[in-house]
Amino acid sequence: MNITDIESHALMILQFLSIYLLLFVVMLILRAGKIYKSRELFFSSVMMTLQLILAGMILTYLFQNPHPLFCLAYLILMISLATRRILAKAPALPKPFLFRVALVFIAAALFVSAYFILIVARENLFNPQYLIPITGMLTGNAMTGFNIALKTLHDQLKTNADQISCMTMLGVHPKKILHPFINNALETALIPTINSMVSMGIIILPGMLTGQILAGALPNTAILYQVSITIAICVTVALSVYLGLHLGQYTLYGRNLQIRL
Amino acid sequence: MKNTLFSLRNIRVRGGLAYPDTDIYAHRLTVVTGKSGCGKSTMLALLNGTLDPEQGTVSYKGKDIRKTAPLELRHEIILVPQKIWLFPASIEENFREFYRLLERPQPNAQTIRSMLEKLGIDKAPDTACTELSGGERHRVYLSVCLSLKPEVLLLDEPTAALDHENARKLAELLKQYSEKQSIVMVCHDQSLFEYADEHIHLEKQQLSAKDFS
Known part of the structure; x- marks a missing residue:
């Protein structure tokens, strides 16, 4: 992977990270409805992200070394x-x-x-x-x-x-x-x-x-x-x-x- | 000559309730009284086999009820709880649904009408049960149970939702039934005690864990 590839990869990740901004809308709705689940929403999002990153790494390894x-x-x-x-x-x-x-x-x-x-x-x-x-x-x-x-x-x-x-x-x-x-x-x-x-x-x-x-x-x-x-x-x-x-x-x-x- | 129907011996139930050794006789109207929490409703559940004692034996006609098939026992000894439940349908449909669930031949219209009349319910069989008062709903459920002709009817405060006049009418009817069937009734209304053939008064006997040996 050369520098241009790394730069474009980083840019792609940044673009995808912008989707998290939309979660603030959910937080505002929860707050307006006095539904105290913001903490749960935050942890769920973090868990989902970490689990999927981990899954992506494992799957890449599995596809390269199928057994x-x-x-x-x-x-x-x-x-x-x-x-x-x-x-x-x-x-x-x-x-x-x-x-x-x-x-x-x-x-x-x-x-x-x-x-x-x-x-x-x-x-x-x-x-x-x-x-x-x-x-x-x-x-x-x-x-x-x-x-x-x-x-x-x-x-x-x-x-x-x-x-x-x-x-x-x-x-x-x-x-x-x-x-x-x-x-x-x-x-x-x-x-x-x-x-x-x-x-x-x-x-x-x-x-x-x-x-x-x-x-x-x-x-x-x-x-x-x-x-x-x-x-x-x-x-x-x-x-x-x-x-x-x-x-x-x-x-x-x-x-x-x-x-x- | 009294025929013993139920015998309770050394009964202890979960939660620490204990019962004195008691006999209940056939073809009698037995009234069970006692303060709240002394185990009157629990006693009915023990007799109907919907609650097992932690210790001791409940015998029905001389046989330990745990050795009798549970459904056969409950068909013979019906327990009408304080909180009854009816299908959200008409009175007649309730009769039909309960009979279907119990796999009994469907009752005819005449049987349903005559049962309602006996229980003093002046409503047409097609009346929706949701339109009935609490006392009427209770009597409809009771009429279904009586029409099933159990050998023993256990009633948990059947007059609680009734006015004095209807309570007396019901007690009179139960007295008549007790000549052929046996009735055990938990009741707080002292004015109805005159209809009772037998009276069991329960005192609260709370036991600690070490008493369960």
Whole structure:
């Protein structure tokens, strides 16, 4: 890299850094609404930047030195952090419930990633250029889906405690009592994914598509990948949240069929 | 001749509540009284199998209730809590929904009307439950439970949301029911004690951790 290259690189970084100025708008909005989340916003931005810089460095190394073990190590790190975040956001739910959620989350993300790479992209499963970004997108979206689903379920169990205890005392099976709450949590978790599918292309250009076009890919190629990844995201969210909630519900009551709230 | 229906022996529950050994008899209207926090509602939950004792045994017809299938037990011994819940639908739809959830054959219109009449609810079955007063909602839920013909009905302060006249009517009705079914009722209204066949007065017995042996 010569001096001109370094100068232009530095200029590019400076240009990109100017995007952070827009975060002040968010801070002003939070302040106007007396929502005291400015500190959280600041730390989130710093964390995001540092994590992405680190990810960029690791990915560059991985692409230059592709090895299945490196890919696996990266996957384990990514999935472990996502799982930890899901579990940390729902501390009130019983541990066995969260254990099942974690297992289903990992299985669904890995299964859909493998399907995407082997069947759709027809690439080597351990090609880091495919495995890491695709699994990353799927785990990220499934994590958001689980966060919404578990919060909805927990809130509903709390606010409908009278309904639950009334039906339990009447002798209704807990599975039937929990059914509407499980369904509601699943539906709420799927809303962002389905909404984004409906408005994609005309109302919004998704991040991945925009990123590919900005990086120089042909729009048609970018669109093919976007359609595939959007469907893969929808399947991962639906499959993981559905299985996680349905398998997890059995841990909400014991052999004596008393629902633990 | 009194037939023992429930026996409570050496009962301790989580939180340190203890109960004296007690027998409750079949085909009686048993009233349970005591100060707030002495464990009246908890006792009903123990009898209905929706709460397990930390220590001791609750027997129903001579058998430890933990050895009975929980749903069968709750179908036989229905507990009507103080805070009842109804579907945001009509009275008739509530009957149908509860029957569907319990996998019972649907009740006919005549059964629903006659139950409402018995409970003194002068509303049409298609009336939305959201339009009913607290006392009426409670009686609608009670009518659903009575129509399911449980062997035992456990009632947690069923007259709390009722005026004196309706409370007396309900007590009279429960007295009639107690000839065929058994009724255990938590009640604070002393004027209704005259309807009771048995009276259990609970004193608060708070135990420390070392008493749980």
